[in-house]
Amino acid sequence: KAGVTQTPRYLIKTRGQQVTLSCSPISGHRSVSWYQQTPGQGLQFLFEYFSETQRNKGNFPGRFSGRQFSNSRSEMNVSTLELGDSALYLCASSSNVVNTEAFFGQGTRLTVV
Amino acid sequence: AQKVTQAQTEISVVEKEDVTLDCVYETRDTTYYLFWYKQPPSGELVFLIRRNSFDEQNEISGRYSWNFQKSTSSFNFTITASQVVDSAVYFCALSEANSGYALNFGKGTSLLVTP
Numbered sequence: 001k002a003g004v005t006q007t008p009r010y011l012i013k014t015r016g017q018q019v020t021l022s023c024s025p026i027s028g029h030r031s032v033s034w035y036q037q038t039p040g041q042g043l044q045f046l047f048e049y050f051s052e053t054q055r056n057k058g059n060f061p062g063r064f065s066g067r068q069f070s071n072s073r074s075e076m077n078v079s080t081l082e083l084g085d086s087a088l089y090l091c092a093s094s095s096n097v098v099n100t101e102a103f104f105g106q107g108t109r110l111t112v113v
Numbered sequence: 114a115q116k117v118t119q120a121q122t123e124i125s126v127v128e129k130e131d132v133t134l135d136c137v138y139e140t141r142d143t144t145y146y147l148f149w150y151k152q153p154p155s156g157e158l159v160f161l162i163r164r165n166s167f168d169e170q171n172e173i174s175g176r177y178s179w180n181f182q183k184s185t186s187s188f189n190f191t192i193t194a195s196q197v198v199d200s201a202v203y204f205c206a207l208s209e210a211n212s213g214y215a216l217n218f219g220k221g222t223s224l225l226v227t228p
Binding site for chain 2: 031033035042043044045048050055056058088090092094098099100101102103104105106107109
């Protein structure tokens with residue numbers, strides 16, 4: 001069974017640009033969550049989608065958005081990039097059981113210059 | 114508000130030593146879930162264990178064991194006879210029943226096991 005796939009693995013962008021990251025969950029999983037990991041703030045929850053609906057959102061500005069498609073694949077978008085957005089963005093996939101364990105992808109390393 | 118504290122930032126042990134990683138949590142909910150994840154240098158978070166608030170039974174899986182004590186709000190993780198491959202950052206996380214899949218992570222403990 002294939003794991004969680006995130007693309008691209010690495011990305012370099014310039015301040016002010018926007019970026020889209022992609023996540024394909026484990027087959028059969030309908031929940032996708034996104035996390036930002038930085039040395040200073042650690043792992044922080046961005047948002048969670050289930051069956052194309054955002055169910056939960058963390059404390060991030062509106063520049064961070066996401067969506068989920070009918071095949072459960074998810075994208076997250078960051079607009080007007082800032083230097084502080086440089087981070088490892090991790091996607092997690094979960095089954096339909098609430099509060100069950102999440103399975104993570106290898107992440108997308110975003111560097112904003 | 115929920116909070117997870119991993120007071121140990123870095124731990125260094127010699128192979129075959131036992132090591133315990135501490136996790137203390139705060140929550141007002143009576144129903145919650147606790148997790149441990151391992152993050153090797155590759156970056157991917159690897160799920161280790163999930164425990165719900167109504168199950169205080171300790172668990173052992175090979176060299177890994179977990180001690181859940183509601184009285185002290187702790188969920189500690191012990192690695193017995195550590196190996197070099199155990200070197201990684203370990204995260205404790207909390208999820209409340211009404212937060213769905215949102216995980217609140219601690220800052221992590223970096224474990225280095227040397228030969």
